[in-house]
Amino acid sequence: MPELPEVETIRCDLEPRLRSRTITAVRITPDAVSLVDGVSPAEFARRLKGRRIETLSRRGKYLILHLSRDLHLIVHLRMTGALLHRDAAAPADRYVRAVLSLDDGTELRFADLRKLGRLRLAADPDEVVGRLGPEPLGARFTAAVLQEAIGKRRAPIKAVLLDQRALAGLGNIYADEALFAARIHPQRRADTLSEAENRRLHRSIRRVLRDALDNRGASFRDYVDGGGREGRHQFHVKVFRRTGQPCYVCGAEIERTKVGGRSTHFCPRCQPQG
Numbered sequence: 001m002p003e004l005p006e007v008e009t010i011r012c013d014l015e016p017r018l019r020s021r022t023i024t025a026v027r028i029t030p031d032a033v034s035l036v037d038g039v040s041p042a043e044f045a046r047r048l049k050g051r052r053i054e055t056l057s058r059r060g061k062y063l064i065l066h067l068s069r070d071l072h073l074i075v076h077l078r079m080t081g082a083l084l085h086r087d088a089a090a091p092a093d094r095y096v097r098a099v100l101s102l103d104d105g106t107e108l109r110f111a112d113l114r115k116l117g118r119l120r121l122a123a124d125p126d127e128v129v130g131r132l133g134p135e136p137l138g139a140r141f142t143a144a145v146l147q148e149a150i151g152k153r154r155a156p157i158k159a160v161l162l163d164q165r166a167l168a169g170l171g172n173i174y175a176d177e178a179l180f181a182a183r184i185h186p187q188r189r190a191d192t193l194s195e196a197e198n199r200r201l202h203r204s205i206r207r208v209l210r211d212a213l214d215n216r217g218a219s220f221r222d223y224v225d226g227g228g229r230e231g232r233h234q235f236h237v238k239v240f241r242r243t244g245q246p247c248y249v250c251g252a253e254i255e256r257t258k259v260g261g262r263s264t265h266f267c268p269r270c271q272p273q274g
């Protein structure tokens with residue numbers, strides 16, 4: 001569920017709190033059997049212990065902790081994962097699967113109801129994120145880059161926007177919102193978009209993501225920021241989960257359909273089949 005704006009909000013919250021801290025201990029709960037990718041929980045803990053956190057970056061929906069001595073901890077929150085920075089003495093959080101103790105008496109807790117989130121260690125983060133498509137908020141993301149990423153794909157545009165190798169960071173919420181803002185039907189074949197539509201989509205993707213960032217992400221269900229607080233963008237969406245409610249632009253009822261197996265929301269009047 002956390003998409004680019006949610007993961008970026010967490011990164012901004014955590015970066016000043018975690019920077020220059022040293023990891024003093026690591027605990028993985030016994031029920032978190034598939035949380036750590038590639039190594040055993042014991043080996044994972046051994047490799048993290050004693051490392052300093054240098055900086056935090058984000059690629060798509062992945063959060064990357066850059067650690068001393070050329071190691072990276074790559075966090076993928078998936079459906080219900082959350083990273084909470086707490087005093088070690090703070091009350092327990094629910095569904096905690098891993099705890100990184102830090103040298104200032106705080107800890108980073110990884111909580112995950114559905115247990116789909118993953119933690120992975122890598123010397124080179126590209127081992128995990130190297131195949132992702134362009135960053136939609138990056139300075140180099142132009143309309144031409146978008147055209148290059150999606151322009152030859154024959155799949156419905158909504159499905160292509162969800163493909164992280166085409167474009168990084170969009171999930172179900174922001175794909176629906178961007179297509180509404182661009183007035184493009186979610187079932188349109190990606191390779192049939194006109195140049196004007198491609199430009200509109202490029203602008204819409206960036207605006208929708210920036211607005212969501214300004215609102216500190218959308219909390220439809222489980223998402224919370226690095227301090228455990230909900231975002232506000234769920235109050236500002238135009239189509240996502242507004243099935244049957246009037247379109248803010250034209251008054252038509254928002255409809256729900258499925259594209260590539262994912263539930264999809266759109267305005268039949270503002271986004272004609274075309």
Ligand SMILES: [Zn+2]
Nearest residue numbers: 247250267270
């Ligand atoms: Zn409408």
